[in-house]
Amino acid sequence: MKKSDLSQPSRRGRLATAVAMAMAGLQGHTNPTISKAGRLPMSLKRAPREALAMAMRGDSPGDEEGAKRRDFSKGRWSLEGKTALVTGGTRGIGRAVVEELASLGAMAYTCSRNAGELTASLEEWAEKGLRVSGSVCDISSYEQRVELMERATSALGGKLDILVNNAGTNVRKATTDFTPDDVSLVMATNFEAPFHLSQLAHPHLSTSPGGTIVFVSSVAGLVALCSGSLASASKAALNQLTRNLACEWAPHGVRVNAVAPWYTRTSLVEKVLEDAVFTKLIVDRIPLHRIAEPADVAAVVAFLCLPAAAYITGQVVAIDGGMTVNGFYPRSD
Ligand SMILES: NC(=O)c1ccc[n+]([C@@H]2O[C@H](COP(=O)([O-])OP(=O)(O)OC[C@H]3O[C@@H](n4cnc5c(N)ncnc54)[C@H](OP(=O)(O)O)[C@@H]3O)[C@@H](O)[C@H]2O)c1
Structure with missing residues (x-):
């Protein structure tokens, strides 16, 4: 694996993190309740709509590329x-x-x-x-x-x-x-x-x-x-x-x-x-x-x-x- 790959979380990892954040309503914060494997605690039920949409697109909240993609898709x-x-x-x-x-x-x-x-x-x-x-x-x-x-x-x-x-x-x-x-x-x-x-x-x-x-x-x-x-x-x-x-x-x-x-x-x-x-x-x-x-x-x-x-x-x-x-x-x- 290249060094640059290691510095970025994998797409699957980012997805899991973003879904968890969306469900926890913790946009922009690390969620300590997410396990390393990216499994979600069952207690986290509600998701702000935008955060969930981001998760489904594979964006993490601070992701510049994701922000560009969101603007593009909104314009379309x-x-x-x-x-x-x-x-x-x-x-x-x-x-x-x-x-x-x-x-x-x-x-x-x-x-x-x-x-x-x-x-x-x-x-x-x-x-x-x-x-x-x-x-x-x-x-x-x-x-x-x-x-x-x-x-x-x-x-x-x-x-x-x-x-x-x-x-x-x-x-x-x-x-x-x-x-x-x-x-x-x-x-x-x-x-x-x-x-x-x-x-x-x-x-x-x-x-x-x-x-x-x-x-x-x-x-x-x-x-x-x-x-x-x-x-x-x-x-x-x-x-x-x-x-x-x-x-x-x-x-x-x-x-x-x-x-x-x-x-x-x-x-x-x-x-x-x-x-x-x-x-x-x-x-x-x-x-x-x-x-x-x-x-x-x-x-x-x-x-x-x-x-x-x-x-x-x-x-x-x-x-x-x-x-x-x-x-x-x-x-x-
Ligand atoms: N409804 C259907 O089943 C159907 C199926 C296939 C295609 N289309 C097509 O869809 C289009 C709209 O039809 P629609 O069913 O919505 O008709 P509609 O309910 O009769 O509405 C027609 C609209 O166009 C206006 N209008 C009619 N003749 C006009 C004129 N000479 N100058 C300026 N405004 C005029 C009417 O206002 P005024 O009368 O006050 O002018 C009304 O606002 C038409 O091109 C029609 O051929 C309709």
């Missing part, structure tokens, strides 16, 4: 200091995303078309201590999108690290019944808006140390579903945009991903889910056998925005309880 799982624009944050998935990002430390900005709902949401978030501001905007309007980006970046201190293109819509009809207005509305909201907002965000994202975009797409852009060909095509376009931008903007330091939810309990689909027979058909098709909640989607969006996801780009992540991999495993329990 935090959005502290980051700024985010989330479209359509007053209800459903967008609202859950705003709350998830803000809870992880980000300063968020959002928009919706309904001024009353927006004001009420902003007040609720302020009461919860979440840093969220916002303005009224119809993202299907070119001019309003330009104004939104100006207002958001100004409110966020002149920078933008995260863009979540969430707001979207659907018109459920047979393909033969779609009018030119339906096509304009759905494509303007679901495709033109995220495309244009990404263009507008690019100068900010590319100067951010961790610029990232997440598109809220849909499983309807991956497989054929009976919820309308128009919105499905708009989401499929987003999925391809995700892959193109990921490659085009990787040299600019911008990661681009998408999430593709299946039925998620929001105002967008509440009418559909009122039909118990249809809802049972949906649920029976899902291996995890339930409708998603907005928080299920928000958690994945937040993960994709974190430094911890630094090596993920160009992916469309299905959040569907396994629906899109289910060839034929019917469930009816």
Whole structure:
């Protein structure tokens, strides 16, 4: 064994010591009750959470390397200091995303078309201590999108690290019944808006140390579903945009991903889910056998925005309880 090895306790020894200290609540002190073999006295039951976490990582309290590792791991799982624009944050998935990002430390900005709902949401978030501001905007309007980006970046201190293109819509009809207005509305909201907002965000994202975009797409852009060909095509376009931008903007330091939810309990689909027979058909098709909640989607969006996801780009992540991999495993329990 090298001399340097002798001067340092072994990893196993350090682990035993740290666990014992954690359990004894004696951080930073030698615990005389620990045996040489590192066995723990049964009487030491309670552990301060951080000390126990340190023990599990193999750090001892005064370990400089361990301290560096702790700072690194804290940074990877935090959005502290980051700024985010989330479209359509007053209800459903967008609202859950705003709350998830803000809870992880980000300063968020959002928009919706309904001024009353927006004001009420902003007040609720302020009461919860979440840093969220916002303005009224119809993202299907070119001019309003330009104004939104100006207002958001100004409110966020002149920078933008995260863009979540969430707001979207659907018109459920047979393909033969779609009018030119339906096509304009759905494509303007679901495709033109995220495309244009990404263009507008690019100068900010590319100067951010961790610029990232997440598109809220849909499983309807991956497989054929009976919820309308128009919105499905708009989401499929987003999925391809995700892959193109990921490659085009990787040299600019911008990661681009998408999430593709299946039925998620929001105002967008509440009418559909009122039909118990249809809802049972949906649920029976899902291996995890339930409708998603907005928080299920928000958690994945937040993960994709974190430094911890630094090596993920160009992916469309299905959040569907396994629906899109289910060839034929019917469930009816
Ligand atoms: N729920 C699902 O089952 C499901 C499944 C797959 C994909 N998705 C996608 O998830 C995203 C969010 O859907 P959701 O279910 O959370 O919908 P939601 O409950 O209807 O909420 C949509 C949010 O976006 C806002 N919004 C809608 N159109 C807008 C516009 N033109 N300009 C600005 N804000 C607008 C709404 O506020 P205002 O109405 O006041 O403007 C609201 O805050 C959409 O892109 C949708 O396609 C949803």
